[in-house]
Amino acid sequence: MNTSRNTSSIRILTVCLVLLLTACALTIPEPEPVERPLNLVGDVNLIQAIQIPSENLLLEVGVQVFGTQQKEAGEYEIGDWVFDEIIQKETQFLPHLLKNTLVDSSQWGAIRVIPESDPSLDLIVEGQIIQSDGETLELQIRAIDSSGREWLNQTYADQSIQEEYPESTRFTLDNTFDAINFIDPFQDIYNRIANDLVAVRTSLGEQTLVDLNLVTDLLYASDLSPDTFSGSIKENADGLLIVDRLPSLDDPMMARVADMKYRHHLFIDTVDEYYQTLYNDIQPAYVLWRRYSIDQIAEIETSQQEASRSDYGGSSGFLSLSQRYDRFKWSKIFEREFSDLAAGFNNELAPAFLELNSQVHGLTGTMEQQYREWRGILRRLFVLENGEPNSDAIE
Numbered sequence: 001m002n003t004s005r006n007t008s009s010i011r012i013l014t015v016c017l018v019l020l021l022t023a024c025a026l027t028i029p030e031p032e033p034v035e036r037p038l039n040l041v042g043d044v045n046l047i048q049a050i051q052i053p054s055e056n057l058l059l060e061v062g063v064q065v066f067g068t069q070q071k072e073a074g075e076y077e078i079g080d081w082v083f084d085e086i087i088q089k090e091t092q093f094l095p096h097l098l099k100n101t102l103v104d105s106s107q108w109g110a111i112r113v114i115p116e117s118d119p120s121l122d123l124i125v126e127g128q129i130i131q132s133d134g135e136t137l138e139l140q141i142r143a144i145d146s147s148g149r150e151w152l153n154q155t156y157a158d159q160s161i162q163e164e165y166p167e168s169t170r171f172t173l174d175n176t177f178d179a180i181n182f183i184d185p186f187q188d189i190y191n192r193i194a195n196d197l198v199a200v201r202t203s204l205g206e207q208t209l210v211d212l213n214l215v216t217d218l219l220y221a222s223d224l225s226p227d228t229f230s231g232s233i234k235e236n237a238d239g240l241l242i243v244d245r246l247p248s249l250d251d252p253m254m255a256r257v258a259d260m261k262y263r264h265h266l267f268i269d270t271v272d273e274y275y276q277t278l279y280n281d282i283q284p285a286y287v288l289w290r291r292y293s294i295d296q297i298a299e300i301e302t303s304q305q306e307a308s309r310s311d312y313g314g315s316s317g318f319l320s321l322s323q324r325y326d327r328f329k330w331s332k333i334f335e336r337e338f339s340d341l342a343a344g345f346n347n348e349l350a351p352a353f354l355e356l357n358s359q360v361h362g363l364t365g366t367m368e369q370q371y372r373e374w375r376g377i378l379r380r381l382f383v384l385e386n387g388e389p390n391s392d393a394i395e
Contacts, residue, residue, distance in 0.1 A: 038138060040159060046105055048104065057201065061121065090286075094139070098194075101187070116371060123144075126143070130155065134294030139156050147242070156193060160294065177284040215241050215243060217254075218243060225383065228253065
């Protein structure tokens, strides 16, 4: 009787032990992360002007250096500063891709990359980098004209595949980067933004654009001398700037404003050339970094798929465990190489950024500081040339 009970107890314990070991051997899958849906732009062809648009349509556009979403204090991890430096470089690199697209469309007047908003331009395009790696680019774009009318305020996203990074992105001494024939994997985003801007311009009508040109001229005049031109423009019921008092065509004061505007545009042409040089210096290393980024993303996805297929409870459990460990070890090496590449990317481009922030026409400081200093010089010069009182107080 006791023997039967002992045998029964052993069987129960054995079953429990088997169940316990099986539960320990099986990998409980982690819950899938909730991904934020992306509104992808898809394949987009750039709308190009067949003939040169009329003068009223040739608005002058400034593409402002992009911003980034700042992390919260607790979100930073060791080594994040390396990738933050790359993001900061992107804020000056990506605007030039948009500028080049607008130029290729032949729909606008002069287009420049600028460090901050400028009252002498008809349309300012601002951007915020939401997500950027080799696989995904997401931008928040806002465009606003000199009257305060908002043209765009929306998110644009696109995803690339490894095939969109040709072998020339893995350039060597014998295989140099082909910048002329390289098409950015996220070019569809810039095409969509450019097409959307043209659609808004078309919807406004010719008279609105004529009025906008006048508002821009008077807004810049007010920036030079607020006391003189403060009554020239006002806000309407919709909160937009409109012309309130139009100076006469032969007004010598407006001729001086036009002269100052010409000088200012020569300066921002120089600023744009500096950003162009920076873009040319960055492009090969930046494309290589994004290629490596998409390779790393693909490797992580492969590792996760293999891990989900592994059966640690079967006879091949040890083999699966060994394979997963090898994959984990390789991915860690890959991650380390990626971090080293990011650090190398920053070191490689440091001289280019130093050159960008060096002197422009005798000015010093960062490009933003030089830009503000130049605008201050023009204001003071305008006051002195017109013999206005209290010129020493002008900043």
